[in-house]
Amino acid sequence: MQEALTIGQLSARSGVAQSALRYYERLGLIRAERTSGNQRRYHRTELRRVAFIRIAQQVGISLEEIRSALDSLPASRTPTAEDWAKLSTTWRARLDEKIRLMSRLRDDLDACIGCGCLSLRRCTLYNPEDNLGGEGPGARLVLPG
């Protein structure tokens, strides 16, 4: 089991284009050593990082947010399973939240089908957190983000 991966190998293993890997490096999401001839050599643990990045992206998290999450991993030593577990636990919470939100969206949509609304005041879809505000009558769309 050799130590370092070339960019081509990391790309093949991770399914991420080489150009994207270079891009991630510029953003500080992954790291690479260099050979005497200036070519990138990736430690195998970078595979984990890349996997994590793609997973997080799928959940709709920006690269910038992912970067700051990865920054919580120790830079001085190879992250242990526990390091990853801690990070992953935090993100499990995010996933739970996303799932909760989406389920609610679905249920609200169902409810709205039943009542024929999507235009009615006080509909939870229009007003998920019941924060109507006081500026005149009628509901407002209040969406997170």
Added chain:
Amino acid sequence: MQEALTIGQLSARSGVAQSALRYYERLGLIRAERTSGNQRRYHRTELRRVAFIRIAQQVGISLEEIRSALDSLPASRTPTAEDWAKLSTTWRARLDEKIRLMSRLRDDLDACIGCGCLSLRRCTLYNPEDNLGGEGPGARLVLPG
């Protein structure tokens, strides 16, 4: 209850910027009549459309896809509750699928925490659909999209 909304009113009610509403119109997502003085006047049912658009966006669906979904609504008459219900039912399926995918992601993440992987071969996160392919050893990230 007056008939038509100005762009300012629709923006306030929907929480969507006026510039975004004009953008949506250019893309064919919403429609407006014009006054003699060329100002937009929105039918109240456009509120439904805008709500639908934002909800769909939150679920990660592109405006183009949303447009083609909305195209299925009758243009000749005001969409009824049934029209919306039909559309919403289709989208409920999409939501269910998204939720299913995300739940799986979460469970896989949990499993990977347990086994300390994220770097191991045959990990479901690396290889969600077991489509490893045959080009050499090691797992590949195979993500939908």
Added chain:
DNA sequence: CCTTGAGTTGAACCTCGCTTCAACTTGCAG
């Protein structure tokens, strides 16, 4: 009529997440 706020347009600009390109240099097999 005058003013002021609301609305109009097209064009330019922006961020994000990349990809493509040109013009090289490295690494390795034969």
Added chain:
DNA sequence: CTGCAAGTTGAAGCGAGGTTCAACTCAAGG
């Protein structure tokens, strides 16, 4: 040593989803 695939860089381009701007016009109150 040759030859060729694989790697390097910075700059430019792209598509999505908008925002901002300048230079107007419209609508409504006093």
